[in-house]
Amino acid sequence: MIQAFGLTSNPRKELPPAVDDVSFEARAGRVTALLGASGAGKTTALRLMLELQHGRGLTYFRGRPLHRIAHPSREVGVLLGDVPGHPARTVRGHLRMLCAAAGVPVRRADEVLESLGLESLRDERLGTLSRGMDRRLGLACALVPDPHTLVFDDPAGALSVQDARRLHGALRAHAAQGGTVLFSTADPKEAARSADHVVTLERGRVVADQEATEFSRTRLRPRVAVRSPHAVRLAALVAKEARTARRSVEVVPEGGNRLAVYGSTCADIGETAFRHGILVHQLADEVGDMGAGAGAVPAARHRERRETDGDRAQGAGTPGALRSSPAGSSSPPSAVSQPSPGDATPPTGPRVSAADGGTDTDVSACGTANRKTPGPRQAPAPADAPAARGPAAPDAVPHRAPRPFSALTLRAARSRDGAVALPPPISVRSAPSPLRPLRYELRRALGVGTGFVTGAAVLLVSAVTAVVLARVGHTPQARLLAAWPRELPLPPAALGAGLLGALAFGDEFRHPALAADRGTVPRRMGLLTAKLLVSAATALLLGVLTVGCDAEVLRLFYGSELAGLPADWPELSAGWLGLVVGCAWSGVLAAGVFRSTTAGLAAVVAVPVAVVPLVQKVWEGPSVRTAAGFPMRVREVLLTQWPFGGERYVAEMLRLIAQPVGGAMTLWLTALLCVYLLMTLRNRVR
Incomplete structure (x- = not known):
């Protein structure tokens, strides 16, 4: 159950808030629609409910606000806009990554794909999917953690009529x-x-909160949809007979050979056509205009309806026969676009109306829309019969020419009561696992080729730089193996490690995968620890491969004399690995703080460019006392002997930190970590 109380967005410049004091309930076991025209505040209300936007008000999901739920993705399945994910990731890889994030078995991804009939999308890239495919994949992503609540923003906005029916x-x-x-x-x-x-919204406020049957009765108008090659003549005759009988009838030509008649019945219009010998291709009851607060149907669905209308027109009955839909037709009427009273778009097309006592024909302007004309609309099912509201059977859908993605539609799997089959429920242990964020981070990093391409580019640039430096000469052996010219602030390996570290958090904000977990990216220490561990391992591997590759290239070009290790290689190795790991961690923390990959990489470059000179100036400035001999004094304080001579490594690490570069890196990482923790605490308190 969802309970929203007083949702109000922050006011905008010289404009009222997009959402103002919106309160409603969505009960369990029922489907609730948030209806409104474009700009009515639907998306803002959903974002306020999910705490993705600052504002006022409270929203409870089964009695708890979202920030008080330990694992929000297991409680709420969300789809706002497109499926959030890296465009180079495969559909199956994306779902398996979400499985790792939610702590569910990896086989859940295959179960969801099979249940929804999306097996053919398994190896497709997210960036190649059309919007319709994207919407269907969004349902799969929301169902992966088996949540209790589903929150979708315009789920059928770009789908065909058949696909929208199956999605619903x-x-x-x-x-x-x-x-x-x-x-x-x-x-x-x-x-x-x-x-x-x-629940109907208009200008950010709730204007109606009704059951679907009451909404259909009070805010939708019944009408008769007519298709005839003599539509103009039939419209005039219907209006004339209505004036004669002093009945209020409105006839709206909809372009071509279609009419929409309000205030009459199929029987009356059929008798009028029969008496005057007018051929009628289709005659059906529909529901037409709505009240305030509803908007236009997306253009994609208009095109789909035109295609369906054309197919039905080709399969119409023989000439001369009055064709009407059978009374028991199960095909639901299509959605129709009608302008709201506040719509500023000038309507077009004539309208013929016959009012009580009227003696002339009133021709004015009204909105035109492409409408299907299916069989008569059945009475809405009661709220306690959800199966009756399910999608129509496949044989009730008209045949349509195959589309490029027709094989990728949702499978028409039905249970006995006519509902679409869903993936089987899963049991998830509530106890948090320390390996869950680590599995997620490994799948995120290995699911795209960015890391491999970056690593290959670093090795290539480093090898070329080492050959050029050896050719020029006057470069120390340590800098030669690291391919680090004195003119550059950082070597290629350190820059590559910083870039991969920045991508670890920057991609989360550009292509979020955990949108339901407290904001775009959850600020959890487990996730941060996993990213630091994976980025450190990646940086160490990149640093070792870079030195090894440079040594082999130098041996190949100039012989073994330039590929030998210096005498103090243990200390140099520790400093080198500390540098690449520090750059990787700087990228991770800075991207998490500033929510940008570019800012993360800029923070990496800022260490040697700005922080190191500042620390050196402070370190070498005039002072009464210095920290000389600090590592040895710490070693004396420890007193105990570490196994395998570990005290030597501790002393060496302290000696590196005491240097200006090591001290600058340590201070920079400490500052970034403190800022990250402060932002995490602020979000949790809020």
Whole structure:
């Protein structure tokens, strides 16, 4: 159950808040629609509920706010906009990464893909998916942790009629299993057809909170959809007979051979056409205009409906026959776009109306829309019968020419009650595992080729730089093996390690994978520790490979005299590995603080450019006392002998930290870590 109390967004410059005191409930076992035109505040309300945007108000998910839930992704499955993920990652790899993040078995990814009929998307890249495919994958991502609540923002916004019906069938099946479903839409027909409860927003405020049946009765208008080659003549006759009978009838031409008649019935229009010998291709009851607060249907669905209308027109009955939909047709009426009263777009097209006592024809402007004309609309099912609201059977969907992604639609798997089959429930242990963030970070880092490409580029640049430095001469052996010219602030390996460290957190903000876990990226110490461990291991591997590759290249070009190790190689090795690891950690922490890969890399470069000179100036400045002999005094304080001569390594590490470069790196990392912890505490307190 979702309970929203007084959701209010922060006021904008000279504008009222996008959401102002919005309160509603979405009960478990039911589908709730948040209806409103574009700009009504639907997306802002959802973001306030999920604590992705600053504002006022409270939202409880089964009695707890989101920041008080230990693992929000297991409680709330979210899809806002496109599927958040790196465009180079495969669909299966993305789902397996989410499995590691949620702490569920990896096989869950294959179960979700198989259940939703998306096996053919297994090896597709996220960047190659169309918006319709992206939406279907979003449902799979939301179902991976088996959450109790699903929150979707316009889930069927770019889908065809058939795919949208199947997607809503999956949401209906989740609600039938006891879950809570909340989705936003701008289409009142979609809300009335797919939801049990409709909350209508207008200008950031709740203007209606109704059951779906009550919403259909009070905010939607019944009409008769007519298709005839003599539509203009039939419209005039219907209006004339309405004036004669002193009945209020409105006839709206919709372009071509289609009419929408409000205030009449199929029987009356059929009798009028029969008496005057007018051929009628289709005659069906529909639900038309809505009240305030609903917007236009996306253009993608208009095109889909035009294609469907064309296919149905080709399969129409023989000429001369009055064709009407069978009374028992199970095909639901399509969503229709009607302008709201506040719409500033000038409507087009004539409208013929016959009012009580009217003697002339009123021709004015009204909004035009492409509408399907299916069979008569069935009465909405009661709220306690969720199966009746499920998607229509496959044989009720008209045949359509194959689309490029027709094989990737949701599988029409049905249970006995007609609901879409969902993945089986899973049991997740509530105890946190220290390896869970580490598994996630490993799958995130190895799921794309960025790290491998960066490593290869670092090795190539480092080898070329080492050959050039050896050719020029006057370069110490240590700098030659590290390919570190005196003119550059950092060697290629250190820059590469810093870049990979910055990408570790920067990609989380550019391509978030944990959107439901407290903001775009959860500020958890477990996740930070995992990123530091993986980045340190990557930096160590890169540093060792760089020195080894440079030594082999120098041996190949100039012989073994330039590839030998210096006499003090243990101390130099410790300093070298400490440098690359420090750069990697600087990139991780800076990207986490500033939420940018570029800022993370800039922080890495700032250490030798700005921090080291400042520390050297302070260290070498006039002072009464110095810290000379600090490592030896610490060694004397320790007193104990470490196994395997470990006290030597501790003393060497302290000697490196006491140097200006080591001290600068240590101070910089400490400052970044403190800022990160302060931001984490601030978010948790808020």
